[in-house]
Amino acid sequence: MEIIVFEKEAYQRMHRDLMGMFKQALKEAKEEALANADPANDWLSTDEAKKLLGIRSKTKLQELRDIEAIKFTKHGRIIRYSKKSILDYLERNVPSY
Numbered sequence: 001m002e003i004i005v006f007e008k009e010a011y012q013r014m015h016r017d018l019m020g021m022f023k024q025a026l027k028e029a030k031e032e033a034l035a036n037a038d039p040a041n042d043w044l045s046t047d048e049a050k051k052l053l054g055i056r057s058k059t060k061l062q063e064l065r066d067i068e069a070i071k072f073t074k075h076g077r078i079i080r081y082s083k084k085s086i087l088d089y090l091e092r093n094v095p096s097y
Helices: 008-035 046-053 058-066 083-092
Strands: 072-075 078-082
Touching: 008 083, 046 058, 046 078, 046 083, 078 083
Parallel strands: none
Antiparallel strands: 072 078
């Protein structure tokens, strides 16, 4: 096993730079998705929503619905999630360091 040691300031600078790149990539992905969005295709299935959010659990998706963090619609047993609201949620919840 190889161990790499960083000075605290170098680590914090690297972390800040990586978070900045992550935020920029997320912003660009959101802008691209919204530019290509067809309002009729804004609604995602449960599996698509979980994939976009990077989660595996339906329970976490239920929690996000319960706290109204993301928009959804339900017709019978079929639940669809707003892609735009998921992208907004992801952007709002990027940690800032």
